[in-house]
Amino acid sequence: MSSPTGPAELQDLVDTVADLTGAPATLEDRDLHLVASSGHDDVIDEVRRSSILRRRSDPAVQRLFAGFGIARATGPLRVPGDPAAGRLARWCLPVRWRQVTYGYVWLLDPHGRVRAEQLERAHDVLDLVAATLATRARAADRTTWAVGELLSADTGARARAAEELHRDGLLTAPVRVVALAPVGGGPAGAVNAWLLPRAVLTAAVGRRAALVVPTPLAGTDVAERAAAALAPQHPGGVAAGVSAPVAALEAHTGWRQADAALRAGGAGVRDWERLGALRLHALAGPAALAEVVRDERARRLLAADPELVRTARTYLDLAGSAQRTAAALSVHRQTLYHRLRRVQEVSGYDLDSGADRLALHLALVLGAPGPSGPPGPPADAS
Secondary structure (H helix, E strand, C coil): CCCCCCHHHHHHHHHHHHHHHCCCEEEEECCCEEEEECCCCCCCCHHHHHHHHHCECCHHHHHHHHCCCCCCCCCCEEECCEHHHCECCEEEEEEEECCEEEEEEEEECCCCCCCHHHHHHCHHHHHHHHHHHHHHHHHHHHHHHHHHHHCCCCHHHHHHHHHHHHHCCCCCCCEEEEEEEECCCCCCCCCCHHHCCCCCEEEEECCEEEEEEECCCCHHHHHHHHHHHHHHHCCCCEEEEECCCECHHHHHHHHHHHHHHHHCCCCEEEEHHHCHHHHHHHCCCHHHHHHHHCCHHHHHHHCCCHHHHHHHHHHHHCCCCHHHHHHHHCCCHHHHHHHHHHHHHHHCCCCCCHHHHHHHHHHHHHCCCCCCCCCCCCCCCC
16 A cells, blocks of 8 residues: 555545544644544544644643653553543554654543554554655655755855755745744744645744745745644734745845845735835844934924824825825814924924925834834844
């Protein structure tokens, strides 16, 4: 029987394990990302429900189960339930290939009905699961290193990585690069690659998560899926930036574009090609840009009434249209004109001057107090 090659085949194998044991089955990889789960009929607890919805085990549950020795187990391990906590008893079946654990199959068995002979019948199926997870994990280890090199500032390293990925058939077209980070700062964590198209390459670059997406795929769609996969780990939200299409050897440029887009806004996905003036974030961090675009006039306005700042920003965002600005702010046109005069009096900017309007707009977009996205300097894979 040939080894399966992907999630669909693994789903079939998990369903087979469930049939052989008569218990609902869940497969997680070595990072405890959900890979596949069988139907559960009426047998389910909060641990299984959360794993299926979040597509990974809760960190507290991971620590709990680690305490039962699942990482050291070489055969089926019975994990007791806790009725008070609403946790049912289950079996942990380590998925091992050549003495290395690559994942776990969990069987819900609150009534102790799964017998040793049923577990033994599932052994051959588990071997197929293990072979698939081992093959994929080893390939992922190689490509993760290569992706890090591909995004680095070292020209030679980029060329070697591109050649290796091309030789393995993993890099055959221009790509978009995606950068992901929690809005509140901190490491992004590992993206669940099982939720992404297999052609997408993943890596960790510093505290960011990086994706290399072949251009036939929609970069923003992949970024949204990856951000959604990370979101349960980051209550403050996850931001993502997507680069323009770049050649493989220019992936480092794509990484800087994606990072600039990432830092240009809060939670959600931002596309480099739609950033406008915010592309300047690719050249410097928020603090450095703020220092450049804020002159004394901008400082006076930013220190004044926040309503004047909001009025000026809205007016300039709407190309100086008094009608649309008044509607957006829900104020009378005469109130708007009064506020705009106050903006000029407080700051010294002349809103009839194109140069002054440009300078003020840049100051409000790039120089407003407080970061608009994940903090930190431009990420670099070097």
